[in-house]
Amino acid sequence: MAISVEQAIRCMLDRTPVLDPEQVPLEEALGRCLAQNLYARYAQPPFDRSPLDGYAARGEDLAGAAPDAPVTLRVVDKLYAGDVSLVPVEPGQAVRLMTGSMIPQGADCVIMQEDTDEGEDVVRIFRSVSAGSNICWEGEEYPAGDLLLPGGRRLDAPAIAVAAGAGYRTLPVRRLRAVILATGDELQQPGEALRPGRIYDSNGAYLQVCLREMGAEVLDVRAVGDNTARIAAAIEHCSAAADLILTTGGVSVGQKDLMEAAVMEAGGRVLFHGLDMKPGMPTMLSERNGTLILSLSGNPFSAAVPFFLLMRPMAARMLQDTGWEPQWETARAVTPFEKDSPVRRFIPGTCLNGEAAIPPKQANGQMRSMIGCNCLIDIPAGSGPVRVGDPVRILPL
Numbered sequence: 001m002a003i004s005v006e007q008a009i010r011c012m013l014d015r016t017p018v019l020d021p022e023q024v025p026l027e028e029a030l031g032r033c034l035a036q037n038l039y040a041r042y043a044q045p046p047f048d049r050s051p052l053d054g055y056a057a058r059g060e061d062l063a064g065a066a067p068d069a070p071v072t073l074r075v076v077d078k079l080y081a082g083d084v085s086l087v088p089v090e091p092g093q094a095v096r097l098m099t100g101s102m103i104p105q106g107a108d109c110v111i112m113q114e115d116t117d118e119g120e121d122v123v124r125i126f127r128s129v130s131a132g133s134n135i136c137w138e139g140e141e142y143p144a145g146d147l148l149l150p151g152g153r154r155l156d157a158p159a160i161a162v163a164a165g166a167g168y169r170t171l172p173v174r175r176l177r178a179v180i181l182a183t184g185d186e187l188q189q190p191g192e193a194l195r196p197g198r199i200y201d202s203n204g205a206y207l208q209v210c211l212r213e214m215g216a217e218v219l220d221v222r223a224v225g226d227n228t229a230r231i232a233a234a235i236e237h238c239s240a241a242a243d244l245i246l247t248t249g250g251v252s253v254g255q256k257d258l259m260e261a262a263v264m265e266a267g268g269r270v271l272f273h274g275l276d277m278k279p280g281m282p283t284m285l286s287e288r289n290g291t292l293i294l295s296l297s298g299n300p301f302s303a304a305v306p307f308f309l310l311m312r313p314m315a316a317r318m319l320q321d322t323g324w325e326p327q328w329e330t331a332r333a334v335t336p337f338e339k340d341s342p343v344r345r346f347i348p349g350t351c352l353n354g355e356a357a358i359p360p361k362q363a364n365g366q367m368r369s370m371i372g373c374n375c376l377i378d379i380p381a382g383s384g385p386v387r388v389g390d391p392v393r394i395l396p397l
Contacts, residue, residue, distance in 0.1 A: 002274035002281060005344070009313050011271055012285055015292065016317040019243060021172040026164055029155045031215045032173035033319040038149040040166050043139035048103040051136050055094040055116060055123055056107035059131035070117075070124040077104065078120075094123055103135055110134035152320045154215060174319045176216040179238040180207050183249035183259065184298055185226045202367060203248040203296075203303050210307065211246075214315045214324060226250065231262035239266075239291035243318065246307075249298030251282040259284060259295045268293060276381075277344045280306035300367040305346045308376060308397060328378075331356040331394050337379070337386035344381045348373035349394060356392050373397070 003011070021035030050056065057073060065071040073094040077087040081100030089095055089106035097103075097110060108131040115127040142148065148162055149155075155163075155173065163171055180203075187201040188194060204221045211218050219242055224234045231250070238245050250259035251273070260270060268288035275283045279302035284295040294310060296303035309326075316324040334355045337347060348370050349356045356377055359369040375394040379386065386392065 002276040003272050004276050005309055008272055008275055008283075008285065008310060012292070012310060012314055013317055015271065015287060016314050017243075017290070018320060019174045019176065019318045021174055023170045024173055025170055026160050026168065029160055029163075029171045029173050030157065031212075032155055032175050033215055033321040034149055034151055034153045034155055034159075035172040035174050035320070036151040037147055038151075038163060038166070038168065038171070040142050040144055040146045040148050042167065043144045044141040044165060045136050045138055048138050049136050050097040050099060050101050050103060050110050050134065052110065052112050052134060053098050054110045054112040054134065055125070056089060056097050056104050056110050057094040057125070058089060058091065058107060059109045059129060059133070061092060062109070062111065062125060062128040065125045065128040067126045070126050071128075072122060072124050075119065075121055075123055079104065094125075096120070096123075108132060108135075152322050154321060154323055174321075176211070176214065176244060176315060176318050177219055177242050178211050178216050178244045178246060179219050179242040180204055180211075180221045181231065181234050181238070181245060181247045182221070182223045183226055183231060183247065184223075185256075187223055187249075189223070202300050203298065206300065206304065206367070207246055207248070207296075207307065210311075214311070215319065215321070216244075216315070226256040226258060228258045228262045228265060231258060232265035235262060235266040235268065235288060235293065239268075239288045239293075242291055244314070245291060245293045247293065247295040248303050251284050251295045251297060253282075257282075260286075263288070263293060263295075275306060277306075277346060278341075279346070280309075281343075283310070285310075301348075301370065304367070304370065305376060308395070309346070326395055329375075329394050329396060330354075331375075331392055333358065333377075333386050333388055333390045333392050335360075336388055337377075339385060341379045341381065341383040345379040345383075346376045347379065349375050349377040349392075351375045351394055351396065356394055358386070 076093045078096040079101040080098045085102040085104035095104045109129050117124045182204050188198045208218050224231045250257045263286045268286045270286045273284040283306040286293045312324045312326050331351050331354050335357045337358050361369050375396050378393040
């Protein structure tokens, strides 16, 4: 018996594990989900430093400095980035500084070299600056012990740069490892010469890209045809390494719909088979030895809809990534949908500023209508046509 989307999600989450974290090098952490809070080991910057080339001095020594009345200071040291300051600045003195170098003891400001004659032993300064000017203070970006990145955050390039700047060489992350199995003797791979009666497999490429967008690692994309034993063998093999197996095709009621039998033959068990919705009604969830198997329709749009409805909460649980938790919103229809919906229906839409537009063509086997769409529109069972101005519930993609 078909169950609601909400019942399916509860059933799925009851059996969805939180994946164990692993330590990986920074360069391998991109797109993965941080497994725990990351704290600053040191202040950033770790010392008072100069943001520019110039001279460190005492603000009180620069009072009144002007182009026609320069202040002259004795240069007692020169520092480059990475040097340790050992010579303090006394009254009437300055230290030559390069960008990033340490502020010497006794100095409380930096004069940019453009406001000086760039002298090496004695420098003339043509502009006064106050104490505290042109200094990046220790801990200005963050102090030691500060929370840098919260656990559950997807790691992008800036986040990895922050971790590197804090001295981390490896990071604790989670990654969902998935396999995609495509049934259907009629399928050919893109790039092959198309034979009579055959079609290209678009689901494999689409689901692979969607999983990678979620930060998953796709271990394999495999065509298994319409053969119960081959499907079962693939499930047995892949469940040893994968956290999730996605299958497409073979879940309806035709003579070649073999997925349920194959799962059973592989030693798995079916958790539900059938969703009270359209498209994607024959969707099935099963498990084998702790690996979840989400079986989707072979029709591209019928596979895409339940994928988004179920994979988002599943990925959020597995990765502890709140960014994939569904966030439902309400919008106003600005184009109509003329069909009645005796069962709950999901259609693609484009939502901007609270206004949802519906593509004119809708079909389970068509993905072209998804181009440019950024949401799914949820039409309740028993609804008539959607009219312009009607409120609609949407799930942003």
